[in-house]
Amino acid sequence: MKQELALLGGQPIINRKFKTYNSIGIEEIEAAKEVIESGVLSQFIGAHHADFLGGPKVKAFEAQCAEYFGVKHAITVNSWTSGLIAAVGAVGIEPGDEVIVPPWTMCASATAILHWNAIPVFTDIDTKTFCLDPKSVEANITPYTKAIMAVDIFGQSADMQALMAIAKKHGLKVISDTAQSPGAMYQGQYAGTLADVGGFSLNYHKHIHTGEGGILVTNDDKIAQRLQLIRNHAEAVVEGMGVSDLSNMVGYNFRLGEIECAMGMTQLKKLESFVKRRQQGADRLNQKLANLDSLTLPYVMTAATHAYYMYPILLNIEYLQVPRERIVQALQAEGVTGLANGYQNVHLLPMFQKKIAYGSRGFPWSSDICHRQVSYAKGICPVAEQYHDRSYMGFAMCLHDLSDADIDLIAQAFHKVWHNLQYLKEKDMVAA
Ligand SMILES: Cc1ncc(COP(=O)(O)O)c(C=O)c1O
Numbered sequence: 001m002k003q004e005l006a007l008l009g010g011q012p013i014i015n016r017k018f019k020t021y022n023s024i025g026i027e028e029i030e031a032a033k034e035v036i037e038s039g040v041l042s043q044f045i046g047a048h049h050a051d052f053l054g055g056p057k058v059k060a061f062e063a064q065c066a067e068y069f070g071v072k073h074a075i076t077v078n079s080w081t082s083g084l085i086a087a088v089g090a091v092g093i094e095p096g097d098e099v100i101v102p103p104w105t106m107c108a109s110a111t112a113i114l115h116w117n118a119i120p121v122f123t124d125i126d127t128k129t130f131c132l133d134p135k136s137v138e139a140n141i142t143p144y145t146k147a148i149m150a151v152d153i154f155g156q157s158a159d160m161q162a163l164m165a166i167a168k169k170h171g172l173k174v175i176s177d178t179a180q181s182p183g184a185m186y187q188g189q190y191a192g193t194l195a196d197v198g199g200f201s202l203n204y205h206k207h208i209h210t211g212e213g214g215i216l217v218t219n220d221d222k223i224a225q226r227l228q229l230i231r232n233h234a235e236a237v238v239e240g241m242g243v244s245d246l247s248n249m250v251g252y253n254f255r256l257g258e259i260e261c262a263m264g265m266t267q268l269k270k271l272e273s274f275v276k277r278r279q280q281g282a283d284r285l286n287q288k289l290a291n292l293d294s295l296t297l298p299y300v301m302t303a304a305t306h307a308y309y310m311y312p313i314l315l316n317i318e319y320l321q322v323p324r325e326r327i328v329q330a331l332q333a334e335g336v337t338g339l340a341n342g343y344q345n346v347h348l349l350p351m352f353q354k355k356i357a358y359g360s361r362g363f364p365w366s367s368d369i370c371h372r373q374v375s376y377a378k379g380i381c382p383v384a385e386q387y388h389d390r391s392y393m394g395f396a397m398c399l400h401d402l403s404d405a406d407i408d409l410i411a412q413a414f415h416k417v418w419h420n421l422q423y424l425k426e427k428d429m430v431a432a
Contacts, residue, residue, distance in 0.1 A: 014335025048240025080201030
């Protein structure tokens with residue numbers, strides 16, 4: 001018997017609440033309690049001093065992260081936004097330098113570049129991975145390009161082999177923004193560790209979290225030292241440390257506290273199982289949704305694994321002939337939550353459209369530090385823009401807390417909507 005869509009007054013498929021996402025357990029509570037009872041919530045000192053690198057939990061968490069991700073240095077910061085700012089400064093970006101960045105990211109990937117008065121150059125995404133398209137990167141390189149910000153979006157690494165080869169050919173630095181993909185693998189290495197510097201967000205929404213926070217990873221001793229300096233008031237410290245390269249040695253307080261680092265240590269132990277659980281959930285959905293028409297399920301590169309921060313889906317709207325918004329509404333009415341109706345294109349934000357960042361007079365674009373006028377006009381990233389407007393539908397599932405039964409209900413909701421799309425279209429045409 002045909003089931004009426006909940007959008008049109010029928011019974012929704014999902015009529016119970018799924019378990020609320022919470023990765024904090026008794027271990028984190030104990031870890032935080034121990035620090036609180038010690039009374040030392042942060043041991044950093046912003047001077048050339050034994051505590052310049054922080055207290056025991058900061059150092060222990062950093063050592064644990066370095067071992068886990070297989071890198072020489074891990075450096076904690078109080079957010080991944082801070083981490084990105086430190087990374088751009090540490091690789092030696094100068095005012096007016098151009099840095100390539102994809103439009104599909106969180107705005108901090110681009111504003112971290114602007115922060116050093118450098119110029120973000122938005123470059124289109126790959127049609128399958130939604131990460132930077134190496135061909136677009138190559139096409140956007142100018143004599144002023146100094147770095148690539150490779151964003152590992154939705155849970156999967158960018159094509160680092162291709163990007164690192166381009167960087168080598170053109171003498172560019174590479175920064176990995178792996179905020180959304182901790183624990184994903186690329187050619188046997190953790191995503192985020194193949195670049196000159198990379199790292200992860202520890203904000204509440206991520207696979208593992210400490211409320212707020214970030215972890216920088218690098219194998220480069222000089223970059224590591226510059227990151228540590230920018231994190232902790234560089235300008236006041238360089239002299240004592242005998243640092244002679246003063247470029248970008250403007251420091252901040254980007255220090256992460258002892259409580260967060262103590263909790264981070266227990267969270268890191270859970271990362272592998274959380275990622276595995278998300279992968280199992282995504283595999284289950286893949287199987288259950290495989291025979292639905294005009295739905296492209298997540299693509300995973302060969303020799304890579306996906307950590308499923310999002311479950312990214314593409315719709316063939318031309319074929320389905322129902323607007324994406326209507327499909328999303330129908331799924332939501334069936335009780336599917338966490339749907340993203342498109343993904344933001346950062347170049348279309350007012351800051352870039354109006355070229356107003358620092359002050360009101362268009363700095364840095366209006367100043368003579370810019371070598372040329374970079375365009376942010378609609379049309380510069382056709383794949384990202386078309387997907388945003390029509391095809392992309394993300395699904396934030398926080399999968400490690402969903403049971404198989406929950407996932408089966410979600411799949412049933414998709415099936416119900418898909419089987420009723422023609423009917424929905426006809427109803428909408430009559431109502432129009
Ligand atoms: C791709 C990306 N970059 C940067 C950030 C910023 O991280 P944070 O919130 O830790 O500052 C995020 C956070 O959502 C992100 O998803």
